[in-house]
Amino acid sequence: MDEVTQSETFRDVDWYAEDLGGRVFVSCVFDDADLTEATSRGARFEDCEFRGSRLNSSVHDGTSFVGCRFHRTSFFDVTLRGCKLMGSSFVDCKLRPMTVGGGNWSYVQLRGADLSGLDLSGLRLLEADLAEADLRGTVLRGADLSRATVRAVRLGDGDLVGAVLDGVDLAGL
Numbered sequence: 001m002d003e004v005t006q007s008e009t010f011r012d013v014d015w016y017a018e019d020l021g022g023r024v025f026v027s028c029v030f031d032d033a034d035l036t037e038a039t040s041r042g043a044r045f046e047d048c049e050f051r052g053s054r055l056n057s058s059v060h061d062g063t064s065f066v067g068c069r070f071h072r073t074s075f076f077d078v079t080l081r082g083c084k085l086m087g088s089s090f091v092d093c094k095l096r097p098m099t100v101g102g103g104n105w106s107y108v109q110l111r112g113a114d115l116s117g118l119d120l121s122g123l124r125l126l127e128a129d130l131a132e133a134d135l136r137g138t139v140l141r142g143a144d145l146s147r148a149t150v151r152a153v154r155l156g157d158g159d160l161v162g163a164v165l166d167g168v169d170l171a172g173l
Contacts, residue, residue, distance in 0.1 A: 116154075 009029040020040040025048050033053040043063045050068065056076040064084035074094040081101035088155045089109035098118055106126035116134045121141040136156040140163050147167040 017037040022042040061068040068088040079099040105125040119139040135149040
């Protein structure tokens with residue numbers, strides 16, 4: 001069983017190019033942490049908080065960030081393949097460019113986020129809060145947006161071919 005790090009605060013840590021493997025973090029705080037070019041495979045972050053942190057150019061495979069809070073965190077050029085971000089919230093985060101290869105982002109809070117031009121094909125966004133998000137040029141082919149909130153979303157040139165839109169109030173687009 002993986003070692004669990006619980007309720008620790010990591011302030012100004014430099015984990016540049018660190019291999020996090022399958023580490024487990026529960027209720028931890030990452031304050032101005034540098035995770036640039038870090039990698040993880042099957043790591044778990046549960047109920048963690050990231051404030052002013054940098055995940056730039058990091059690569060995460062099958063990693064979960066469940067119930068996490070991201071504030072002023074940069075995901076510039078991050079790669080997320082098959083990752084679970086269920087119930088996480090993003091406030092004032094840099095989320096592009098980003099490479100996403102599937103995964104489950106159900107119940108995420110992305111209110112007002114700039115997701116323009118991203119390819120989010122096949123992503124599960126069940127009941128996601130995308131209100132006021134910028135989805136111009138975003139590819140959501142085959143994504144599951146069931147019961148997502150899309151009030152005041154900017155969708156110009158967005159691609160929803162094959163997307164599941166059950167229970168979505170499209171009048172809000």
